[in-house]
Amino acid sequence: MFDSLKERFENIFAGLRGKGKLTPEDINEALREVRRALLEADVNYKVVKDVVEAIKVRATGRTVLDSVTPAQLIFTIVYEELVRIMGEAPVPLAISPKPPTIYMMVGLQGSGKTTTAVKIAKRVAKSHKPLVVACDLRRPAAVDQLRVLAEKSNIHFWGPEPGETDPVRVASRSRKYAEDHLCDMIILDTAGRLQMDDELMTELETMKAAVPPTEILLVVDSMTGQEAVNVAETFHRRLGLTGVVLTKLDGDARGGPALAVRASTGVPIKLAGCGEKTEDLEVFDAKRIAQRIIGMGDIEGLLEKVQSATSEADINRMTESLKKNRFTMEDMLLQLQL
């Protein structure tokens, strides 16, 4: 994923690399390219506008520093803004202080709910005893799909009794199974839809009320494109999401949802699916993704360099001011920040 975005960013930075000093036109041109690259990657236009504006504010009027090239400076600003919109630090899944911890997986059809339910169960199985529950009674094969995946991974499974048609009842009754088998975590796999409809939302709301979840996790396929933001906003409005799982990061999607879902809903992306196997699940780390997008090796080293070069330039400026007896309010503020 992110290949085309990465290529675009490489070109933008290559264009800046040879320049000794950036003119406002250089910055504007680079920003136009950044905007185009993000829109092409299917990032929601509102998010693009916000990011470009933030980069512009930070890039304009920066002192040119001796030890950092303008390209490196823009690079670090773009990197930091990408991290900011995707979420600074990874956010772990919540564990209920009073067992059982309950996770409810929701999302559109085929997004990866069933697979991710088992992936999560497998991941936590070292320190918890999870139970996966088949609450998707619409598709006859859905219950078997979860049962088979769970069995392969030695995870406890609960499903509907023969003739059972009410997914909320299945979810409620799973609590008894969990109690009897000392499972301290319940993961509810719910039915998907091709599109969001009221019936689905109402069913999920009823389930939420009957079996209050510790986390409601929206599973989003990273191929979803622009629509991902609408999907996330609707689910969030109806259910109050606590986290997003982005799946199929191993595919060739352009990456829009990764960059836009968190920014537009405020809901953190907690996990990333990166393959079909049950162990292909990673903690979503915005810094690593941003690094991949801008195709930069040692970004942390560069960030440190920019930071120290910035303070060095400030110190030089203050020393100059002092020498000339022009110590201003701004200089004092700078000194206080150091």
Ligand SMILES: Nc1nc2c(ncn2[C@@H]2O[C@H](COP(=O)(O)OP(=O)(O)OP(=O)(O)O)[C@@H](O)[C@H]2O)c(=O)[nH]1
């Ligand atoms: N490559 C890849 N494939 C994935 C990933 N996550 C899920 N899949 C595949 O996507 C397809 C759909 O996954 P499911 O888990 O069945 O999706 P779902 O949301 O439960 O689908 P419905 O129950 O029909 O709504 C399956 O073929 C999975 O193997 C991932 O991270 N990477």
Ligand SMILES: [Mg+2]
């Ligand atoms: Mg499913």
